[in-house]
Amino acid sequence: MKILHTSDWHIGRTLYGRKRYEEFEGFLIWLAETIQKNSIDVLVVAGDVFDTSAPSNRAQELYYRFLCRVAASSCRHVVVVAGNHDSPSFLNAPRELLKALDVHVVGSMSTSPEDDVLVLCDEQDAPELIVCAVPYLRDRDIRVAEAGESVEDKERKLMDGIRTHYAAVATLAEQKREELGVDIPIVATGHLFTAGGQTIDGDGVRDLYVGSLAHVTAGIFPASFDYVALGHLHVPQKVNGSETIRYSGSPLPMGFGEAKQQKSVCQVVFDQAQGHSKTESVQLIDVPVFQKLERIKGDWDGISRRILDLSIMDSPNGSGVWLEVIYEGEEVIGDLRERLESAISDTQVEILRIKNNRVIDRVLGRIHEEETLDDLNVNDVFERCLAVHCVPEDQRPELLRAYQETVSSLYEDDVKAE
Template structure:
């Protein structure tokens, strides 16, 4: 059977204050045509479907219009969606009963049974061929938040070791246990000749991150997990979270990458979806399908102002446009531009000079970065990036500063539950 693996759509992204619906709409139209052309049996979307937990109505309409159109053109196509760290798991699952009628499975959260065991069955999605026979099982694991996998509630999943106080009760150990439990459940369900396909939104050890556009999932890189979690009987591992398309150790373990650059730092490498072909229980082939870039992105610099202005002047003039209305429509396809200028001294009219060089050019200046010279011997205070630090690590530092020692495991478990309550409250009021 044939699968298409994609992730990190980030529908509704605000790109330096500008919406990108035109680009996302173009990508989804291309993806739908590709699914038809390739006669795909299933589409796997490995998280970060939206850019924020409370996406705009326009962003939600992009997703649901795509699902409806896909079902109209390919009634047999199965779509499996999981929530990423940018998504609200509750929001992803809210329309799940309706989406199942469109052959779409939406998994946003993990759930625990009364005995404390993982409800693994709801995360196992049978993938069928054109005749309706189950050819594979998708292990659809949404992004795991700390409150979902830490604390005493998970210890029942440890079996005979559940009373062993030496077993670590932390976030990464919790993630590992959930993956292991889900794989065990899938092995119990599969029949001879059926493949196992894992889908997860996580950060694997050794994977390459983008320069500026990816924030740590929870606690600044400490949440990364090992590719060894996926044993050899998993035919393919469809990963989301990292925007750079890459394999991790083996050809069967892949990040599809984001279909569009989500930051100027991502301009330099290709963006794609991955076609996956399964034969029986094994992976037969993979092929990267490059995604056309509906709107170009350009970076100029870092360079001195004179060189930057010369590069701007050399850019082609905007094509003639028939009228103001036509000009506005075409403007949605003008390339995005980032300009980085190295300065030896302040230039108060820097933006005006850059914009003057762009006059008449079919470009949209989104970001102007001033790079100031370093002063030799100057000791700048260490700067803490709160976004990359994350709320959990910030809490740990604050607690340690106040009490002279790091918080204990039960305190962190309480903090994780409070964070989850806040997220759930935001989702309920949206």
């Protein structure tokens, strides 16, 4: 049996104002073709299907068209869980209809863990796989807030809540397997941040929880899981070196920091041997580039040479190249944008972002490197406000934690829920 693990599609995400629907469509067409070509039996999507909780009509169209295409293929089941960017109620709304297409959607943690433990069957209606479909676990789902509790208490409750939920679904999955009397694999999903997880600057990954941010360890996943399909981190990676606990990573680069990263999806193969033992292999399948991105850094000569090289190179689908230019030369260039516009004229090169570090450092004389508000995250802005208003240093940590909790609660509000 073959399982394909992917996550973090972020359909609808823009890049410095540019819409990317053609890229998302190209990926989903490629994914459907890969499923058919590799005879995939089960597709697992580990969260962040959409980039926002209120996706556009076009984003929804791409999602549902893909599900219909996969439902008509040799793939027997699709399992979709919500990520922190998704609206649980929006994903759940058509779940009963999608179930008729063997598309199983879990938008939020159920009050009964048994609802999230799926037994999937083959063409002969024989059980072939158990999936513990765990979505992004929201703070309010796994922790009861109490007045006067410390930050350490909150962190401990978060970790205990995550651990308890995975233990509960694992126990139920083992019970179901025992009742069925067949030694079938158990796969779990998750959308969270693991300790030591690798991220890239500008990838859009935001911390899920306040404090320790609930960076869980591999030990939180019970040993009965034969494979753990994770989402949230955009860099494809193993957790604590484990072959069977993995992030598939995002299929498209979410920012210029990911431009040189090879994107992939994970193919997991389970072989039944003598009816009881099972071995598995995990193979990464490279995702093609649907829109070339590149970050150019250096002095003017280096930047202009690279633009010239790119202007004569072929690009995927004839779509040209999108650039981020960071000028770091010694010379102060006040007309950098005009020079760059001239350099890319009559080419398929398009510059989405320009950062002139030399002007920032020498002309503006700012303490910080950031040129625009786009370069700051919400925590940076709040910390600047504390500094501007001369808030005493000893008061800032607690104020920052309270601010982070407020922002986190805003992110977790389900705008589609009544």
